[in-house]
Amino acid sequence: MSVAKVRMTTASGLEAALTAFEDPAAKARDLLRLHRTWSHTREVPQGARGVVARSWLRQTPEGDKVSRPISDDALLGRRERSQLLGSVVPLLKERLLPLAHEAGNELVISDDEGYPLWMFGPSPVRRQSDGLGFVEGARWREGDVGTNALGTAMEERRPVQIFGPEHAREDQHAWVCTSAPILDRRARMPLGVVTLSGAFRTAHPHTLMLVTMAVREAVEKLAGEHDRDLRRVARASEPYAGAGRFVVVDRHGWVARAEGYGVGERVWVPSSLRAGSLWVPEIGQVRAEAISGGWVLHEDVALAAAVRVEVVRRPPAHVVVASGDTTVEVPLSERHAEIVALLAEHPAGLDTAALMSRLDGVGSPVTIRAEMSRLRKRLGGLIESRPYRLTAPATVRPDPT
Template identity: 85%
Template sequence: MSTVPGLEAALTAFEDPAAKARDLLRLHRTWAHTHEVPAGARGVVARSWLRQNPEGDKISTPISDDALLARRERSRLLASVVPILKDRLLPLAHEAGNELVISDDEGYPLWMFGPSPIRRRSDGLGFVEGARWREGDVGTNSLGTAMEERRPVQIFGPEHAREDQHAWVCTSAPILDRRARTPLGVVTLSGAFRTAHPHTLMLVTMAVREAVDTLAGQHERDLRRVARASEAYAGSGRFVVVDRHGWVARAEGYGVGERVWVPSSLREGTVWVPEIGQVRAEAITGGWVLHEAVSAPATVEVVRRPSPRILVTTAGSTVEIALSERHAEIVALLARHPSGLDTAGLMALLDGATTPVTIRAEMSRLRKRLGGLIESRPYRLTTRATVRPDAT
């Protein structure tokens, strides 16, 4: 196993790859025939096999060249770290007879590099630029499984779902985008299973960490540019300056963390922003200035099912704020008791056992989340609220 905490290589440096493959083939055949994951499968593989049925080989059809170019164009952040990844991993790929594959956030390989012989074998599998390789497309494979697990993964030989991949070992690590807190893409080294080595998992992981650090540096520089673009607003009252993902570049008069939630459909005008409250949004280069605005009345609708949330409408703009089931239950109770409820009142009405300490902790988190919608002593909503009729 890898010596790096949290990383699990598919085999140790002292295991014979051929013998390992024979042992794994017996497990794969058991799974294929019984549709049950046998004991002995590694945890990451067992979870992947449980997410699918062994229903024969799956094929992924490549998208058109124009669609591939369009995906590369929209993946500019990912493209910015391709040179680093090539520099760190391509020499190893050539030496080991592997290929380097860089895929986007949806599992489409956008760039593939490596020796011609391994590329030809890869083409024969349909593992080509523009052919999506999520688990749902081709079964267990390191690219798709790394996306599902959101962590580095090495898949060896018959751990792959498709039998035509049993001669391969593939090692992947996702690139997590700090800005949107979502996977930006996946980096993969793949080749013949006889080239398998546990150190490959560490090398791919470290290269991805360097790429993520580079992206973080770019992000800090971008935030400084957004802050400079807001200089004209200094002294104009309370406001928060954020980039397009809500990362805070500057704040005057507000105590906020490093990021606030902003709706993806944010437009200029009055809007409700969790943690801040009602603001007037004004676009600047690279982001937004969120000015304090309290003139427009706001209304709240509580939705309990199927997904707990509240809808905050102000000046014709509606924002959805996702909540936990417990928090949605609390807001619904406050909506039905406009004069307010103290801790004892909430305890009496909430489902399930609870304590005053638990209530106060939940209300502290909820008030921070809802940016001024809830007052204390007693707890009450500061604006008119209704509960959608299908709520219970």
């Protein structure tokens, strides 16, 4: 499939599938010619919108893919696991369901894996949707049913409108679908996707903005709830005030409070975090203790010597830090990996001049000090200065061939 023939330019803002002045029927005829070219040649033709071209390139136009719905029990289980998403369903219904009824569209709210969990709208459009297999519990990622707004919005991680023959499956060519992902600030992952879908003659560019604005309001609501949760976690840590250096985080590593540490708004914590000792990038060796809604990460210098560092110098450059039962991979730039490897080879340490003499392309001591400052922040507690040295035994993995 030729990438060179694809027009890949995209607008910086929202990109509706058609303008308010275009005739939907004429637009569908033009797009059908593009779709047939793609189907017959397996090459994306000139004229396909960038978002559609990228989607068509991610698949082959062979056959009509079908997604089978999961069981009712599995669907209920997914709803129970999607409590954050469920908390904004009333808001989304309030903002979008009146428009859906008026336009003859349905409102679909799917989870982070592309399973529609809630579907609302007029009975006629719901029956037509059922005929396509677009039902609660039937996953609609691109890999399941080809190009569609829900699946493509998940791939692109931005609002998408797919019109008529831009859909990969021919039985969807009479539809227009507008989707926007809900990006969860807590886990920094898509929480779900909101979709309005209906007959292509109901297509309007304003729908894209309306769905986007409703999703934006839902995200703001979730962010407000997260801020309140962080304040509750901070209050739960009050008994630890004055008990040395510590950082208080929620279950995703968002910082609610810090005493004695200069950290950003979030630090890395393992998803399977449990009480005990571990090494945390940007902080160093800590002892984790559970509190209501999160964790207190206490400084734990006594176990710092147990940390081992394994350096990988070729892309993807990273260091592996093993401490107790935890192993952490910390991505590094190639320059930073090179510096850590040098320090591992010189356990007594290197001063600024010695590092300059061993690193290519470093023009001044200021550059060395700036790089070391960034590196020390990245590898909290593992690098000392005057001279620069590692505080734990280190080995250098041979460069891959």
